[in-house]
Amino acid sequence: MTESVSREKSGWAAELKVLTREPQILLVIGILFVLFACFIIYPFIKIILVPSASDWAAAFTGKEFYEAFWHTMASSLLATTSAMVLGFMYAYAMNYTEMPCKRFFQVVALLPTMAPSVVSGLAFIMLFGRRGFITWNILGLKTDLYGWFGLWVVQTIAFFPLAYITISGVLKAISPNLELAAQNLGARGFYLFRTVTLKLATPGLASAFLLVGISSLADFGNPMLVGANYHVLATEAYAQVVGAWNLPMGAVLSVVLVVPTLLVFFVQRYYLEKNSYVTVTGKPVSGLNRVTVSPAVRWMLFGVCLFIALTILLIIGVVFMFAFTRTFGYDYTFTMDYFVEGVLQSASMKNSWIASIATAGITTVLGILLAFLTLRRRFPGRAVLDFLAMLPVSLPGTFIGLALIMAFNSGVVELTGTLTIIIIGMTLRQLPVGYRQAVAGLSQIDKSMEQASTNLGADSARTFFKIVVPMLKNALSISLVYSFMKSMNTLSTVIFLISPEWNLASVNIMSLANQGFLTVASATAVGMMLTIFATFGLAKLLLRDQINIFDL
Amino acid sequence: MKFKKVAAACLTGACLVGALGCGGGGGDKPKADNNAQSLKGKELVMYVSFHEDTAKELSKLFKEKTGCEVKFIRLPTGEAVARLQAEKDAPKADLWLGGTVDAHELMKQKGITTPYKSKFDENLPEKYRDKEGFWKGTYVETLSIGVNEQRFEKEFKDKGLKMPETLEDLLNPAYKGEIIMPDPAKSGTGYTFVSSLVQSMGEEKALAYLKQLKGSVAQLTPSGFTPAQKCGAGEFLITVNFLSDQTLVNNKGQKLHRTVFKDAGWSLCGVSKLKGGAHSAEADAFIDFMLSKEAGDILVKTTNGIACNPKSAVPEGLKPLNELPLFDKYDFAQAGKVKDELLAKFAAL
Numbered sequence: 052m053t054e055s056v057s058r059e060k061s062g063w064a065a066e067l068k069v070l071t072r073e074p075q076i077l078l079v080i081g082i083l084f085v086l087f088a089c090f091i092i093y094p095f096i097k098i099i100l101v102p103s104a105s106d107w108a109a110a111f112t113g114k115e116f117y118e119a120f121w122h123t124m125a126s127s128l129l130a131t132t133s134a135m136v137l138g139f140m141y142a143y144a145m146n147y148t149e150m151p152c153k154r155f156f157q158v159v160a161l162l163p164t165m166a167p168s169v170v171s172g173l174a175f176i177m178l179f180g181r182r183g184f185i186t187w188n189i190l191g192l193k194t195d196l197y198g199w200f201g202l203w204v205v206q207t208i209a210f211f212p213l214a215y216i217t218i219s220g221v222l223k224a225i226s227p228n229l230e231l232a233a234q235n236l237g238a239r240g241f242y243l244f245r246t247v248t249l250k251l252a253t254p255g256l257a258s259a260f261l262l263v264g265i266s267s268l269a270d271f272g273n274p275m276l277v278g279a280n281y282h283v284l285a286t287e288a289y290a291q292v293v294g295a296w297n298l299p300m301g302a303v304l305s306v307v308l309v310v311p312t313l314l315v316f317f318v319q320r321y322y323l324e325k326n327s328y329v330t331v332t333g334k335p336v337s338g339l340n341r342v343t344v345s346p347a348v349r350w351m352l353f354g355v356c357l358f359i360a361l362t363i364l365l366i367i368g369v370v371f372m373f374a375f376t377r378t379f380g381y382d383y384t385f386t387m388d389y390f391v392e393g394v395l396q397s398a399s400m401k402n403s404w405i406a407s408i409a410t411a412g413i414t415t416v417l418g419i420l421l422a423f424l425t426l427r428r429r430f431p432g433r434a435v436l437d438f439l440a441m442l443p444v445s446l447p448g449t450f451i452g453l454a455l456i457m458a459f460n461s462g463v464v465e466l467t468g469t470l471t472i473i474i475i476g477m478t479l480r481q482l483p484v485g486y487r488q489a490v491a492g493l494s495q496i497d498k499s500m501e502q503a504s505t506n507l508g509a510d511s512a513r514t515f516f517k518i519v520v521p522m523l524k525n526a527l528s529i530s531l532v533y534s535f536m537k538s539m540n541t542l543s544t545v546i547f548l549i550s551p552e553w554n555l556a557s558v559n560i561m562s563l564a565n566q567g568f569l570t571v572a573s574a575t576a577v578g579m580m581l582t583i584f585a586t587f588g589l590a591k592l593l594l595r596d597q598i599n600i601f602d603l
Numbered sequence: 604m605k606f607k608k609v610a611a612a613c614l615t616g617a618c619l620v621g622a623l624g625c626g627g628g629g630g631d632k633p634k635a636d637n638n639a640q641s642l643k644g645k646e647l648v649m650y651v652s653f654h655e656d657t658a659k660e661l662s663k664l665f666k667e668k669t670g671c672e673v674k675f676i677r678l679p680t681g682e683a684v685a686r687l688q689a690e691k692d693a694p695k696a697d698l699w700l701g702g703t704v705d706a707h708e709l710m711k712q713k714g715i716t717t718p719y720k721s722k723f724d725e726n727l728p729e730k731y732r733d734k735e736g737f738w739k740g741t742y743v744e745t746l747s748i749g750v751n752e753q754r755f756e757k758e759f760k761d762k763g764l765k766m767p768e769t770l771e772d773l774l775n776p777a778y779k780g781e782i783i784m785p786d787p788a789k790s791g792t793g794y795t796f797v798s799s800l801v802q803s804m805g806e807e808k809a810l811a812y813l814k815q816l817k818g819s820v821a822q823l824t825p826s827g828f829t830p831a832q833k834c835g836a837g838e839f840l841i842t843v844n845f846l847s848d849q850t851l852v853n854n855k856g857q858k859l860h861r862t863v864f865k866d867a868g869w870s871l872c873g874v875s876k877l878k879g880g881a882h883s884a885e886a887d888a889f890i891d892f893m894l895s896k897e898a899g900d901i902l903v904k905t906t907n908g909i910a911c912n913p914k915s916a917v918p919e920g921l922k923p924l925n926e927l928p929l930f931d932k933y934d935f936a937q938a939g940k941v942k943d944e945l946l947a948k949f950a951a952l
Binding site: 056115177180182197276277279280286289290292293294295296298379381382453456457460463465467468473546547549550551552553562563565566 | 648652654655669674676677679680681682684685686688689690692693694706709778786788789790797821822823824825826829831835836838839848851852854856946952
């Protein structure tokens with residue numbers, strides 16, 4: 052490995068030479084490259100080779116293609132912006148104010164991630180749609196959510212939790228001493244916020260924007276449910292494959308989604324690498340209290356948080372009503388039948404749990420390793436590794452799934468139908484989250500502490516475990532918690548990976564909902580939320596202060 | 604005296620039935636027993652595009668009869684097609700059960716399925732099975748117009764409108780924005796509607812009709828089932844999709860008035876054996892089983908479709924196949940051949 056690469060450019064050679072002094076690091080980098088080559092590059096090449104030149108030509112000459120492309124860009128930009136704005140206000144309120152019911156808000160904010168979008172999206176339509184419980188039955192309004200507006204609202208709710216926890220992690224990592232210093236120098240209110248807090252939060256915010264933006268580009272469930280005649284690339288790609296049985300065209304549309312990802316990626320990289328945003332420097336900050344906001348701002352923020360929380364609760368409430376009443380809207384008799392059928396008599400919840408726990412663990416470890424290497428070590432191919440870690444999130448999940456079965460259906464590594472391939476699929480999907488969280492956390496921490504550790508004689512591994520990991524507790528927690536929740540109800544990625552032995556609860560929920568069994572689907576979704584809560588409770592019990600669950 | 608006569612008649616009858624039963628079963632029984640022994644401890648893996656409960660009941664009965672374990676997952680037709688193609692070089696299943704027959708035809712052309720001539724093929728009329736034995740029909744799906752009864756009574760009856768039951772009725776401007784149907788470009792159900800219209804009316808007339816109808820349609824959905832669901836929920840008044848989907852919604856309590864309109868298009872749900880599956884003999888046995896009357900009865904009971912096996916019962920409240928006003932000459936092969944061309948024309952309307 053060393054020899055083969057060192058024959059390349061001299062700059063690389065120099066970097067490699069430094070690295071050879073740390074064989075462990077070299078080994079880890081080598082392993083990561085091999086893993087990425089196997090599980091990201093190889094499947095991606097497999098699927099990119101499906102369409103022929105004429106398929107590409109056909110796609111680029113159709114007007115549907117351009118329409119779907121602009122729809123995707125527009126809806127994604129809208130939803131990302133609104134989710135970021137709401138997420139920022141929410142996170143700011145949680146971290147910078149003393150408002151009542153904080154714990155309640157923290158728990159509710161994560162709920163949209165716990166319920167599969169199939170169920171919560173349907174619940175949203177039942178509440179506010181053409182025959183919505185609220186819009187039609189109570190208010191008598193004629194509304195129609197199908198189209199870009201409904202999609203905007205639904206995607207905003209769907210991506211709000213990711214925006215919130217990512218931003219919250221960023222705000223938490225900002226050391227209060229700079230803000231206090233600014234305050235001592237006379238900065239107040241919005242001026243202080245704009246010139247200090249916001250400035251320091253910038254890399255984190257950019258990172259969050261990238262993450263949310265790219266996730267929403269590939270979002271499939273929401274446009275499928277409420278987009279109706281407003282087609283986006285992810286739904287078009289899916290429809291081309293499963294509706295028109297045109298795999299090549301679906302592949303073309305999916306690959307196109309990589310373009311905006313590349314764009315966002317380079318802009319962000321260029322922008323971030325120019326500036327330093329280090330605030331955690333190892334100087335003592337304990338005992339310092341954060342500057343808090345004025346009462347007027349506090350109550351305004353409280354209002355915003357309450358509104359968001361109530362909207363979320365309303366939607367989840369409908370899911371519960373579906374799960375535990377005979378026929379919601381007609382017969383409100385309490386029943387446990389659906390819960391028994393969907394959760395207690397089904398093995399798929401256990402499968403989902405096993406796969407999701409494994410995914411959360413792998414994602415978090417890989418994420419922090421990658422972040423540490425790309426930010427703190429110089430080696431050839433650093434940018435490639437960085438990009439590859441982000442690539443899978445921009446592809447529609449169905450394509451990750453299809454690419455994986457095409458790549459690993461036969462031959463040396465035969466994985467179709469196994470638990471392994473499910474975990475690989477889930478990990479590819481969640482890795483960017485774990486990685487981005489670690490990057491955001493790490494870029495706020497001064498290198499000097501690691502250098503101090505090295506100077507005191509610790510090697511890379513020791514520095515990593517003793518210095519880096521403990522400082523990234525919150526980033527690690529976010530990665531664990533979020534990728535666990537997301538994997539539990541991920542759908543598009545695993546649709547093609549499940550097998551009779553390894554069926555998953557999320558696929559069951561969609562299958563049931565699509566067959567009209569909304570009640571059992573909702574009950575399974577409730578079971579999933581309970582499973583997630585129970586797991587978090589257990590984690591808190593076992594790990595105590597070593598993990599943050601809701602105070603992210 | 605009278606009593607004796609009746610008793611004698613009963614006895615004769617019983618003997619006759621018994622004899623017939625033995626005679627009829629005589630050929631089958633030992634074979635079934637052989638199967639029971641030979642397939643005990645064996646297993647079969649299926650991809651199923653039927654509803655879950657249909658698949659469960661079929662596998663249960665098959666296991667009772669043969670001792671063979673059945674493992675399956677449910678995949679909607681389109682997902683099954685994508686997956687079968689991706690797994691072509693090393694299939695992970697032995698059998699594909701359910702899914703419209705045009706998809707089975709495609710799998711045949713792509714060399715993914717393999718022919719099997721069953722000795723029970725004769726159980727099905729010829730038009731319900733592939734001549735070369737690649738696929739067999741299981742039940743027939745027919746298109747139907749579904750109307751949300753509650754909404755029609757409340758909002759439309761007073762306007763002097765009569766229940767929409769014909770294709771012409773759908774063009775009434777009163778229903779503009781209230782009709783939902785599957786997208787022909789993305790759903791087999793939707794395409795069946797368009798192509799059967801073109802075949803029965805002639806292309807020019809059909810496209811003129813579709814152009815007018817398209818102006819009234821609020822949503823073209825990617826899934827064939829969604830329209831029935833949204834119509835049941837009252838979001839839209841009228842749905843045009845498969846009768847069995849409408850019946851499913853109806854039986855859950857959201858009443859839909861269903862009419863199989865004149866010259867309605869239809870489709871078959873098929874079963875095919877996959878080339879290179881690990882359990883070939885088991886797959887053959889399952890296809891034999893699918894051709895039986897009992898399997899047909901399960902299909903009827905759980906899907907509300909009409910079984911291809913004429914001996915199976917007809918769903919409650921439905922007429923047998925030959926009495927429905929279906930478009931009898933509907934040609935799957937022709938429909939598949941002109942698909943791209945026709946869809947382009949539909950998109951341009």
